[in-house]
Amino acid sequence: AQSVTQLDSHVSVSEGTPVLLRCNYSSSYSPSLFWYVQHPNKGLQLLLKYTSAATLVKGINGFEAEFKKSETSFHLTKPSAHMSDAAEYFCVVSDPGAGNNRKLIWGLGTSLAVNP
Amino acid sequence: EAGVAQSPRYKIIEKRQSVAFWCNPISGHATLYWYQQILGQGPKLLIQFQNNGVVDDSQLPKDRFSAERLKGVDSTLKIQPAKLEDSAVYLCASSQEGVYGYTFGSGTRLTVV
Numbered sequence: 001a002q003s004v005t006q007l008d009s010h011v012s013v014s015e016g017t018p019v020l021l022r023c024n025y026s027s028s029y030s031p032s033l034f035w036y037v038q039h040p041n042k043g044l045q046l047l048l049k050y051t052s053a054a055t056l057v058k059g060i061n062g063f064e065a066e067f068k069k070s071e072t073s074f075h076l077t078k079p080s081a082h083m084s085d086a087a088e089y090f091c092v093v094s095d096p097g098a099g100n101n102r103k104l105i106w107g108l109g110t111s112l113a114v115n116p
Numbered sequence: 117e118a119g120v121a122q123s124p125r126y127k128i129i130e131k132r133q134s135v136a137f138w139c140n141p142i143s144g145h146a147t148l149y150w151y152q153q154i155l156g157q158g159p160k161l162l163i164q165f166q167n168n169g170v171v172d173d174s175q176l177p178k179d180r181f182s183a184e185r186l187k188g189v190d191s192t193l194k195i196q197p198a199k200l201e202d203s204a205v206y207l208c209a210s211s212q213e214g215v216y217g218y219t220f221g222s223g224t225r226l227t228v229v
Contacts (some may be wrong), residue, residue, distance in 0.1 A: 043120075043207065044159070044220040052211060090158055103172070104218070106158035 002027050002095045006107035010102045015056070016116050019063075019078040021110045023091030026072065032094035033074045035065055041086045048088075050074065061085070118142065120221035122208050128227045134196040137224045141210030147171075149218065150183055150193050159207055165191060167199040170225070200229045 007022040015017060025031060035047040048059025055067040061084075065076045089110045095103040123173040129135050130166050141148050151159035162181065164172040168188040175182070180199070185191040195202055206226050209218035 036220075042207075043222040046217045046219070049217050066204075103161065106160075109158055 002029075002031065002093050002105045004091050004093050004105050004107040006091050006111050007037045008106065008111050009109045010113070012046070012113040012115060015083055016080050019076070019081045019085065019112065021076040021089050021091075023076065023092045023107060024072055025074060027093060028086075033065075033067060034069070034092040034094070035076050036058065036064070036090045036092060037076075037087050038090065038109075041078065052066045066095070081112075081114045083114050083116065086112055088112075118229070120208055120210055120219050121135060122206075122224055123135050123222035124224055125222065126225045126227075129198055131200055131228050132197040134194065134227060135195075135198055136192050136194045137208075137226075139191045139208030140194070141191075141208070142212075142219055145210035145212050145219075146188070147211045148185060149209040149211075150191070151209065151220075153205045153207055155204070162193070177207050193228075197216060200228050202226060204229045 008029045011021060013019055030052055033050040036044045037047050038044050045064050048057045048065055050057045050067045063076055063078045065074050067074050071072040074107045089112055091107040093105045095105055117203050120142055123138050127135055148165045150162045153159045158194045159222055162176045163183045167187045168185050203226055205223040206222045207220050209220045211218045
């Protein structure tokens, strides 16, 4: 069975310092992996996705993630945090299925705080 | 491209009352999803439609929740009667055939008192 573990429920960084949000997954298949961001009182927005192409995936707002099969990890990084990055971040793995019958398996989320 | 539209944005009802949420997906997106997100948790899939057919409703509490997508476009989710534990944000998402990743609406925040 597929599963996702976000290793930190809360991360706090200073503005201008690097961001690292950790995610490990368990999958018997070649997974598709996603990071979503949710700002307070806003909907979920897709940051980036890995679908078996390049292992280093670049997303919006300067975020990127690297798929490491040997470590079963898909950590999200950003070189320099901005105040607007404060939000909840979800790591998601796609359960393989036919066509659009894929289920998304969600991590519990990591709350990112950015201090001035 | 217009996003996924949901209404209302907020709803407060008393327990045992009924409530309905509406979702209009992105034009051309065949697959529509309803998620429930309880405060402090990740989203939980309630039901998935492919056009106007149900693909997965295994986690929908069918004794009180119902959903329909009659013409394969917009959809409604209903709760009747509501319980206190139904307080959550209800998110609608849609996706395009063959494309990974969903587009989410802003959600409806339901408070049951």
